[in-house]
Amino acid sequence: MKRAIFPGSFDPFTKGHFSIVMRALPLFDHIVIAIGQNSEKSSMTPVEERIAGLERLFEKESKISVLKYSGLTMDFCKAQNAQFIIRGLRNAQDFNYEQSIAQTNLKLGAVETIFLSAEPHLSHLSSTIARDIAKYGGDIRTFLPDFNE
Ligand code: ADP
Secondary structure, three states: OOEEEEEEOOOOOOHHHHHHHHHHHHHOOEEEEEEEOOOHHHOOOOHHHHHHHHHHHOOOOOOEEEEEEOOOHHHHHHHOOOOEEEEEEOOHHHHHHHHHHHHHHHHHHOOEEEEEEOOHHHOOOOHHHHHHHHHOOOOOHHHOOHHHO
């Protein structure tokens, strides 16, 4: 059974994240969308609300579950019996950031990271920019999957 964790802050969960989940789905038997709680202080939406929204979004998809976690992602993988981590790559900056984390998770946790390149029309989307726009009253619906509309 191939189990994967898709870890992130997902604050908010964007069309870019949605695309990664849907493209990863055929590759695995089960995907856990895992909301990391390490930087909760500056979050826009409380983690329980994020979980509820994602459970609604994926309610018809039995291969997906949504959980929160804190601590090391590799430890959470072990607890969840997951052999894989899914991450999305938008650009070289993402790659530079992700590569050493993936190498560390492989060496210390024996967890393999599978990277999926962003779809070109979604590679500009970032939760950070969405949060900034929302903070100043802008409309971010175009960034988000349908459940937020
Ligand atoms: P983190 O804070 O862990 O980077 P994010 O919620 O920002 O969490 O992102 C989770 C994952 O989704 C990361 O691998 C990130 O690169 C990827 N991601 C974010 N936005 C996009 C996008 N527009 N297209 C593809 N992947 C994305």
